[in-house]
Amino acid sequence: MTVDQVVADIPNGSTVAIGGSSLSRKPMALIRALARSSVKDLRLIVDVGGPDVDLLIGTGSVSEVIYAFVGFEVLGLAPHFRRARQQQALRFEEWTEYTVMAGLDATIKRVPFLPTHAGLATDVLSVNTSFRRFKDPFHGEELVAVPALKPDVALIHVNYADAKGNGVILGDGHVDVLCAKAARRTYMSCERIISSDELQRYGRDVQILRVHTTGVVELPWGAHPTGCAPDYRADLRHLQDYLRYSANDDAWRAYADQYIYTDQSRYLERQGGVEALLARLKV
Amino acid sequence: MTVDQVVADIPNGSTVAIGGSSLSRKPMALIRALARSSVKDLRLIVDVGGPDVDLLIGTGSVSEVIYAFVGFEVLGLAPHFRRARQQQALRFEEWTEYTVMAGLDATIKRVPFLPTHAGLATDVLSVNTSFRRFKDPFHGEELVAVPALKPDVALIHVNYADAKGNGVILGDGHVDVLCAKAARRTYMSCERIISSDELQRYGRDVQILRVHTTGVVELPWGAHPTGCAPDYRADLRHLQDYLRYSANDDAWRAYADQYIYTDQSRYLERQGGVEALLARLKV
Amino acid sequence: MPLDERYALDEFLITTMARQFSGEVMVSSVTAFGALSALLAKARYAPDLAVLATPESGMEVTPMPTLSLGQFLTDAQRGIPLTMEEIFDAIFTDRFRIWINPAQIDRHGNTNISVIGDWHQPKVAMVGSRGIPEDTSHLSQIFYYVLTHSRRTVVEQVDFRSGAGTGPDRDATLGEHGAPSVLVTDLGVFDFTGPDGTMAVRSLHPGVTLEEVQEKSGFEIHAPSSIPVTEPPTEEDVQIIRDADPLEVRKLELLSGPEAAERFVSIYERERQALHAAWPRLGKLG
């Protein structure tokens, strides 16, 4: 399928779970396509967010973010996320790393909640009103009930996929499998589409199963500027530029014009082309 | 470590979770060692049990069995299990495949229970009084609370392990990982101990992590008469003999003398030796 | 059911089972009938099926009916290895199908594989409910087959509910999730569209009469005024089944006694050879 077909399947107000983790294997080409569409009022679910969440907030596509973390790791804070939080511009719900996983897993297991001790004696429980304290039915032990998170759509990017929708993840898996299973429709971009015969050589690295995916798009460098191990590392130089471009509205418009309102092949040209990217980022 | 050291660590009344599944990758050499020790009143936890549970019931080592299934698959019912059930000789608690997994997972996640719909509208809920029906704290939906299963010891058998306690499982994983994580002490036998360097070539097939294991014993053919893919298949001929020997007490004593009250190397000789086993069972 | 020279009963039933599958779902099996119905369905009726080599693992394989080699198929064919957690996640998300062969099935589609008699004082202790409670609380299609339709297998009320049927208990807690869909027996195809979700005749196999069915059932099965005849296998269906099971493992399910034992041994001794002939070893150790 094509990027445009994926975007056409995501109406205003959709709840979108995004795979990857901060600067690793974010489905950035799909995110940019979503950002340049007219879609609005997205509810994002991320475990560990980075440029994905930040960019979509920057283009005004988002009305709510459910997150355990949004940041640029070694590069610092996420500029649009930070500004939106400080200006109280959108709805934010702070979760934690495991509770996002548990919320997705609850949906997978078709239970309304999963129990945990995580969050007790922290202020996450004070500010996140989606959680509920309750007493376990056996011993009355106090626990947190994590409600099911129900994404309409999941977007993930993987190393290889076959055309049927099985996906190979060679680096860290992050929460991509949970996103893919929990969402009603999962769209997967990949560095390369390979034959099913070739894919099945990857054994347990075939982590995304086609029964959980709706469509596959071949998008080389589809995670850029985040990394996609073991193919390429995060482009910290581009991300430094991103941070500079995010300093004010004019600069941000320039960034959007140059890098978002364009297709993936022109985007790659504007990075200096594939040869330059290989030289900079191939490990 | 040695088989005897493992057995010495398992006192009377221990709760023992057993990996594998019916006729596949059961830690039979460890089970036989346990059976010939003087240990009594074991509480067994199995998801899908077979000759493991049956043999330990046969030697009088068991006081309780928690199980989703105990059987010999294509060969029929488990003779000592069946007799003990029908004579109400021990305590039995019938669970289901996922609820055994959920009970172990609850212990891993240090929660007193996990919720599920499995079991509703079945008689498992009538006969298993460990489960409890409850209403979810958000919507009052009726669910089953699966209590945490807390094994003292887990016994598993894997293809390869390093001396530090990392284990490689090449065939189906069954519930071995859950057993290993949930138990306070996990003992792992393996077909072969390999170097850590060699083990780390197996990537995601390294499924048992040493932080969850207490000890490793090298026991070639340690799953026999069950199979250990891709090394050898189940020895259905020996299992047919087992069923015949289980027909009455005298025959069973003969089986025990020949195959249980002996060590692994003599056991293998009495199967005709390793060459004969290879010829019969290597795939 | 009268014999027909073009197909055997097992081939007729396997084809009937194969025709129930649809969509892009994992298909698992614990029996030769289950494995062959999945294989045939994928070849002819439901090409998107993701077929498993064993109950638990090895997705995207061609199953081979076998007594001892299920897991070895994963390796020989480079199947995609799965975990038990993935299997249950596929069940919970309704991306899983399996043909279940219960010891008893009743008017409401409750099924029993656990015990004959009272659970606490069993007449025959069988195997335990395994994963049937999970299937029958989550899947949108639940497939059952019974090879000997009789008053011992198709009963008024099961001795123990391993699998949840229709009725008030389900209505109160599970709704439509996991309700029984289809029962295939040696006499016909049944569903649960009768009054209050009770068993109803969908079709009868060629030559089978409603009277025969009622006589061999522990209760009166609802029947429409005009009963279709189950469509028999085509030549191609039969050929696919025979090619896929040259050792005739499927026949074992219909046999018992010394004949079964002898054939069992013969298959067990020959099936490694059959595996290697069909799939020269390509696995990770090869």
Add this chain to the structure above:
Amino acid sequence: MPLDERYALDEFLITTMARQFSGEVMVSSVTAFGALSALLAKARYAPDLAVLATPESGMEVTPMPTLSLGQFLTDAQRGIPLTMEEIFDAIFTDRFRIWINPAQIDRHGNTNISVIGDWHQPKVAMVGSRGIPEDTSHLSQIFYYVLTHSRRTVVEQVDFRSGAGTGPDRDATLGEHGAPSVLVTDLGVFDFTGPDGTMAVRSLHPGVTLEEVQEKSGFEIHAPSSIPVTEPPTEEDVQIIRDADPLEVRKLELLSGPEAAERFVSIYERERQALHAAWPRLGKLG
């Protein structure tokens, strides 16, 4: 802390951190200090540690402090790949350790990485609590470090509790599980053995006075009458750290402004080369 020519501040702190580890547990890290302390500990103080290449994956590796190559270490060194589920299972079963670097830590060892000011009306919105609630409700040892001990970082009360400290809230729900164990700062080593589980001085680094600590803290830290001096690194400790981090990624954590930016770029450009020099590619694609 006065400089000593035998070691730099980073080497002193990393060694102090390394000496806190014990046992057979996974050690993860998100910072160069965390990675180097794990590496040093495994080499010298806690040989059974199972060290990870990234916060999430690649067990049994030698971590390399890096800006962009964490996951690539797993491949280059054939680390054992883990899943997020395995990481959290290791946390829940108390087989996991990590050095956490909070923005604020308070008298009771509550810690904050989420927000400065009110959560609903942030003065500075930081990153969100990530996995700290999980760590601080399950692990038997919780390690914190703060590189600039000041009234902005060591505060009377955190603006937001991302990590659960000691006190009535913990007592009511978590008990001993996940309570803060140790805080290492540029001034000393602290624990939570003061009255009601409040912060107490365990040792002060060479040349640091209690007065300096109290002046730079947002509250009075409990102190014993006789305060030990933190033991400095040995020559071997220092050598191991320097060998393991030839690009001096660790220095970045102590720098800011243009000097940091310049060094950052320089490390980023050179670290692929360093990786390949240290571990000629052996991974599954190699």
